[in-house]
Amino acid sequence: MKLSGRGVVCVRGGREVFSGLDFEAVSGEAVAVVGRNGAGKTSLLRLIAGLLMPAGGTIVLHGGDTDMTLPEQCHYLGHRDALKPALSVAENLSFWAEFLGGVRCDATESLATVGLDHATDLPAAFLSAGQRRRLSLARLLTVRRPVWLLDEPTTALDAAGQEMFSGLMRDHLARGGLIIAATHGPLGIESRELRIGGVT
C-alpha cells in the first residue's frame, strides 16, 4: 500500500498555504509532518482525509481496498478531541464505531488498552485532557483503518500514555498500516520527516 501526493496545492480562505507538494508513505512507515505554525500541517491531513479539496494536484492510495474511497480508509484524529460531553466514555466510543462503520473490534478491550476501563460509565465532560486524548485513541483500535492521520497525537498524554501510544503505532505499522502525523515534537517512533512551508 502506498499513499502518494503529487503537486498538491492547498488554498484556504483564498490564500495559498502551500503548492507543488509531493509526498508518499508506504505500508509500515510513519511520516512526521513538520513546519512552522500556519505552514499547513493540519490542512494537509484534512486534504488526505477528504475534509478539504486540493486546489491542484492529486492524492491517491495505491494498493488499498478498491471498493472504498481514500477517506473511508483513513482515521483522522484532529488536535481537538471530538467527544460528546454528555455521553459516557463507552457511549462516545460506540457513537464513533457506529459513525465510522465497518468491522468493530471489542470496545471494552480498546478502552482497557488505552487505560480507560475504570471509567467506561463516566461522562466525557468529567475526563481530564489526557483521558480525553486516550478516549480518542481508542477509536483507532475499535474500528481498524489502514491510514492513520494524526494531528499532534501526543498532546496531553503523560509519559506512560506516550509509551502506550508508541506501542499502538508500532503495532499498526507492523500490521501493514501507515501513519502521517503532524507534530512539533518527537512522535515517539521512528519516522521520516516531511517538512512543509520552508525552514521553521
Ligand SMILES: Nc1ncnc2c1ncn2[C@@H]1O[C@H](COP(=O)(O)OP(=O)(O)OP(=O)(O)O)[C@@H](O)[C@H]1O
Ligand atoms: N477555515 C479557514 N479559513 C481560512 N484560513 C484558514 C482556515 N483554516 C486554516 N486557515 C489558514 O491556513 C493556514 C494553515 O493552517 P494549518 O492549521 O493547516 O497550519 P498548521 O501548520 O497545522 O499550524 P500549527 O502548527 O499552528 O498547528 C494558516 O494560515 C491558517 O490561518
